[in-house]
Amino acid sequence: xxxxxxxxxxxxxxxxxxxxxxxxxxxxxxxxxxxxxxxxxxxxxxxxxxxxxxxxxxxxxxxxxxxxxxxxxxxxxxxxxxxxxxxxxxxxxxxxxxxxxxxxxxxxxxxxxxxxxxxxxxxxxxxxxxxxxxxxxxxxxxxxxxxxxxxxxxxxxxxxxxxxxxxxxxxxxxxxxxxxxxxxxxxxxxxxxxxxxxxxxxxxxxxxxxxxxxxxxxxxxxxxxxxxxxxxxxxxxxxxxxxxxxxxxxxxxxxxxxxxxxxxxxxxxxxxxxxxxxxxxxxxxxxxxxxxxxxxxxxxxxxxxxxxxxxxxxxxxxxxxxxxxxxxxxxxxxxxxxxxx
Numbered sequence: 191x192x193x194x195x196x197x198x199x200x201x202x203x204x205x206x207x208x209x210x211x212x213x214x215x216x217x218x219x220x221x222x223x224x225x226x227x228x229x230x231x232x233x234x235x236x237x238x239x240x241x242x243x244x245x246x247x248x249x250x251x252x253x254x255x256x257x258x259x260x261x262x263x264x265x266x267x268x269x270x271x272x273x274x275x276x277x278x279x280x281x282x283x284x285x286x287x288x289x290x291x292x293x294x295x296x297x298x299x300x301x302x303x304x305x306x307x308x309x310x311x312x313x314x315x316x317x318x319x320x321x322x323x324x325x326x327x328x329x330x331x332x333x334x335x336x337x338x339x340x341x342x343x344x345x346x347x348x349x350x351x352x353x354x355x356x357x358x359x360x361x362x363x364x365x366x367x368x369x370x371x372x373x374x375x376x377x378x379x380x381x382x383x384x385x386x387x388x389x390x391x392x393x394x395x396x397x398x399x400x401x402x403x404x405x406x407x408x409x410x411x412x413x414x415x416x417x418x419x420x421x422x423x424x425x426x427x428x429x430x431x432x433x434x435x436x437x438x439x440x441x442x443x444x445x446x447x448x449x450x451x452x453x454x455x456x457x458x459x460x461x462x463x464x465x466x467x468x469x470x471x472x473x474x475x476x477x478x479x480x481x482x483x484x485x486x487x488x489x490x491x492x493x494x495x496x497x498x499x500x501x502x503x504x505x506x507x508x509x510x511x512x513x514x515x516x517x518x519x520x521x522x523x524x525x526x527x528x529x530x531x
Contacts, residue, residue, distance in 0.1 A: 194336070194392065195361040195368055201391035202371030207233075207378070211240055213370075218292035218317035219250050225309050226273050229326075233377065239268050250290055254281040262445055262518035269521065271444060276304025294318045315369040323356035324369055325349070328376025334408035335380060338397030342409045417486040422456070423449045425476075425494045425526065426466065426501075432514055432527070433466070435506045442483070443520040450506070454491065468501035476529065481522045490522060494530075 191199075207213070210233065212224035223243060227236045243264050247253040253261070258278055265274035280302040284292060293299055294317075299310035308329075311322030325333075330343040333352055341348040361368050379386045385404060387393050398407045426433040426449075434447040452461050462468050476492035509517065511530055519527075 191361045191363070192359055193395065194359050197391040198371040198375065199361065199364050199367045202367050202374055205389075206367075206371055206374040211237060211244075216317055218294075218313060220244065221316045222292065222305075222313050223277070225312050226277055226304065227268065229273060229309070230270060231268065235268070239265070250281050250284050250292065253278065254285045254290075258445055259518055263516070266446070266518045267521055267524065271446060271520075273304060275439075275445065279303040280305070292317070294320070296320060296322050312369055312373075315365045319365060321360055321362075321365045323353065323360055324372060325353055325356050326373075326376075328380070329356065329372050331382065331408055332372060332376045332380045332392075335385075335398035335404060336392050336396045338401065338403070338407070340407075340409065342411050344411060416482075418489065419486050420454055420489045420491065421451045422454050422491045422493060423451050423479075423526070424458075424462075425449050425492060425530070426462075426468070427494060427496050427511075427530075428498075428508065430510055430512075431508045432511045432530075433501075433506055433508050434514060434517060434519075434523075435503075445518070446520050446523075447507075447514075447517045448520055448523050449526065458493070458495070462495070462497070462501075466501040466503045466506065468497040468499060470495045471498045472496040476526070479522055479526065492526060 210224075212220050215221065224236070224240055227240055227243075246264050247256060247261070256278070258275065261274050261278045262271060265271060268274075283302060284290060288298075293302075294314065296307070296310045296314045299305055299313055300307055305313075308324045308326050311320075311324045314320035314322055315324075327343075330349075330352055333339060333355055334343055337355060339348065339352060339355070343349060343352060375390070375392070379390050387396070387399050387404065390396065393399055398404045433450065435450045437443050437446055437448050439445050450465070452458070458473070459469055462470060472495070474494045476494060479490040479492060481488045481490065511527060514527055515524065
C-alpha cells in the first residue's frame with residue numbers, strides 16, 4: 191500500500207467522519223441517494239433533505255412508483271433539479287432492467303441516469319467494497335496540491351492526468367476507508383480557503399505546502415463573463431391565493447411550479463387575458479430579485495397583480511399562499527412567497 195493511502199486510511203479511522211446519516215450501512219439505495227444529493231451541495235445542507243427524502247421514499251420501489259411531482263416536491267430547495275429527475279428515472283430503470291436490485295458493478299451503475307464514473311465508484315466502494323477511483327472536486331484539490339499538478343483540473347488533459355494518478359494510488363484493501371478519507375480530507379482540512387495544513391496527514395509529502403503554493407493550487411478556471419438574462423415574473427393574487435404555473439419538463443426549473451413569466455416587452459393586460467382569462471385590477475412592483483445559476487445570472491423583475499375573478503388555464507392552479515410552500519418550487523419563488531404581505 192502506498193504511503194499516501196496508508197496515511198489517509200489511518201487518519202480517517204481516527205479523525206474522519208463516521209456518523210453521517212448515510213454511513214455505517216451497505217444499503218446501496220441509501221448510499222446512492224446521499225451521493226447524488228452531495229453533488230455540489232454541502233453536507234450540512236444535505237442532511238435534513240436526505241432524512242426527509244428517505245422517510246417519504248424509503249426504497250427503490252417506493253421512489254420508482256412515485257410520480258415525478260412528488261419527487262420534485264421533496265427535493266424542492268436543494269437545487270440542481272435534474273438530479274431529482276435523474277434519480278426518479280434511474281429508480282424506474284433499476285426496477286425495469288435489474289428486477290429492483292441496485293447493480294453492483296461500476297459499469298452498470300454508471301449506465302444509470304445521472305451517475306458519472308466518480309459517483310459510481312463511490313457507491314460501489316461503500317455498498318459493495320469494489321475497488322475504484324473517485325475524482326470529485328474535493329479529491330481533485332487534494333491530489334493537485336499534494337502532487338503539485340499544474341493546470342486547471344477541469345481541462346481534459348489535466349483531468350486525464352488526475353484520473354491516472356487517482357487510479358495508481360488505490361489501496362488493495364480498505365477501499366471504503368480510503369474513499370471516505372479522500373472525501374473527508376477535502377471537505378474538512380484541504381479546503382479551498384484557509385486549509386488546515388497543520389492537521390493534515392499528508393502535509394509531509396504535500397508539494398503545495400513545501401513550495402508555499404497552497405493558494406495557487408489547484409489553478410483557477412479562466413474567468414468568463416457571466417451572461418446576464420432578464421425576465422418578468424407575475425405574482426397573480428386573488429385574496430390570499432396566488433397562481434402557480436407548471437414549467438416545461440425541460441429547461442430551467444423543469445417540472446417545478448413557478449409564478450408565470452412574461453417577456454419584459456410583453457403587454458401585461460393582453461397577456462393576462464390571453465393566457466389566464468383575467469384582467470389586472472391593481473399592479474405593484476416589488477424589488478428585483480437576482481438569482482445566479484451555474485452558467486448565467488438572472489434578474490427577475492416582479493409585478494404583483496391583483497385580479498378580481500378566478501381565471502383558469504391549463505397547467506396552472508390557484509393556491510393559498512401559505513399552502514403554496516408545499517408545492518415543488520424553485521428557490522426564488524419560495525423567497526418571493528416569503529416577501530408577500
